[in-house]
Amino acid sequence: MSRWLELFAVLAVLGAAAADTPANCTFEDVAGKWTLWEGPRGVKPGASCANHQGPWERKVRVTLLSPNKVVDQFGNEGTWTMVYNQGFHINVNGRSYFGYSAFKKEGQKVTSYCHKTVPGLAHDVNIRHWSCFYGQKSGSKMLPKIHFDPFHPQGLQAAHLSRAHHERVVSAVNARARSWKAELHQPFAGLGVEEMLRLRGG
Numbered sequence: 001m002s003r004w005l006e007l008f009a010v011l012a013v014l015g016a017a018a019a020d021t022p023a024n025c026t027f028e029d030v031a032g033k034w035t036l037w038e039g040p041r042g043v044k045p046g047a048s049c050a051n052h053q054g055p056w057e058r059k060v061r062v063t064l065l066s067p068n069k070v071v072d073q074f075g076n077e078g079t080w081t082m083v084y085n086q087g088f089h090i091n092v093n094g095r096s097y098f099g100y101s102a103f104k105k106e107g108q109k110v111t112s113y114c115h116k117t118v119p120g121l122a123h124d125v126n127i128r129h130w131s132c133f134y135g136q137k138s139g140s141k142m143l144p145k146i147h148f149d150p151f152h153p154q155g156l157q158a159a160h161l162s163r164a165h166h167e168r169v170v171s172a173v174n175a176r177a178r179s180w181k182a183e184l185h186q187p188f189a190g191l192g193v194e195e196m197l198r199l200r201g202g
């Protein structure tokens with residue numbers, strides 16, 4: 001992979017880390033049948049999808065099985081994994097999806113909607129053709145889960161992420177990456193999220 005693709009990959013991962021969320025979802029909450037709704041391709045690599053409104057023009061149905069197998073509606077098999085307790089990463093049919101579970105935070109009260117994601121990024125396994133997508137678990141009558149989180153930082157955008165935090169993300173990504181490897185780029189270690197976004201030009 002070229003240095004540029006690699007850089008984009010790392011920035012995308014760090015961009016995702018910037019969204020570190022208080023959601024608290026388990027494997028059991030997330031495993032099952034999902035519909036992934038995808039917007040137009042051509043989104044800037046690593047862009048934020050947070051305010052993406054659609055249109056959602058492609059629909060892919062996937063079933064997330066234990067321990068890490070995913071099967072899509074056409075019978076293609078791939079892999080998936082939870083990303084901490086905050087979301088999931090799916091690789092199937094040449095495409096990769098990274099979605100954070102939906103949540104609402106009111107003071108210390110956090111409500112996790114583990115059967116939905118907020119809009120996240122998708123791209124081909126060769127890190128091209130980016131798009132925004134969101135996921136909705138089907139046939140589920142899952143209730144929102146509430147917990148109290150006095151420790152989650154309030155203003156994460158302004159937070160200074162430590163080298164340890166970056167390393168944690170990089171190794172989590174490597175643990176699930178099949179076709180490429182994330183590296184910790186020394187110049188980024190210790191940078192805050194805002195600085196990182198500025199570097200990215202986003």
Ligand SMILES: *[C@@H]1O[C@H](CO)[C@@H](O)[C@H](O)[C@H]1NC(C)=O
Binds near residue numbers: 024025026147148149
């Ligand atoms: C997250 O959920 C798990 C299992 O439902 C629970 O054991 C854990 O205490 C929760 N974490 C927080 C921070 O509430």
